[in-house]
Amino acid sequence: DIQLTQSPSFLSASVGDRVTITCRASQDIRSYLAWYQQKPGKAPKLLIYAASTLQSGVPSRFSGSGSGTEFTLTISSLQPEDFATYYCQQLKPFGGGTKVEIK
Amino acid sequence: EVQLVESGGGLVQPGGSLRLSCAGSGFTFDDYVMHWVRQAPGQGLEWVSGISWNSGGIAYADSVKGRFTISRDNAKSSLYLQMNSLRGEDTALYYCARGLLSSWYPFDYWGQGALVTVSS
Secondary structure, eight states: OOOEEEEOSEEEEOTTOOEEEEEEESSOOTTOOEEEEEOTTSOOEEEEETTTEEOTTOOTTEEEEEETTEEEEEESSOOGGGOSEEEEEOSSOBOOOEEEEEO | OOEEEEEOOEEEOTTOOEEEEEEEESSOGGGSOEEEEEEOTTOOEEEEEEEOTTSSOEEEOTTTTTTEEEEEEGGGTEEEEEEOSOOGGGOEEEEEEEEGGGSSSOEEEEOOOEEEEEOO
């Protein structure tokens, strides 16, 4: 079974910072990776799929890259509404999550 | 507007059963793969099960295989999860989710969840 490992699991950052989250797959998954954002008490929201395709309505400060076994989610300039937990996914497995908090 | 609304959650004793429902609206339900995803309190996301538009393709996580059954009724735009032999580790918020563009993944719309608590 494929496993996804996210790093870091916790990240403290300031508004305006550039933030990068990494997701590593235990085997080659080509570009079959999605990223979600989840805020407390809310359902997850799809941000990016196929590793780098921005979901409709998602701000352009979010971007995804990678293929094979290593992927990144980048927020170019962190906004107050971006403080949340982020998950990567390859259908069945989800990554463990990265919580982004205010420094 | 696409909406997914779960119901049927509650408190159940270990070994008991529960049936979750998810009502879809605002889209052509039978065009889409549908899924159940759960989240234990304070924990991450775990995919539970998925079902193709015509129920011809069904998949389960190993953790629930043989105990949970996914089904759908396209005429009622509804998705179901029959959960039997429930265990404490099944305690979670259960989300219903839709596959993007009629694909198996990713999941573009999610409900707000139904809470299942397994405890004596």
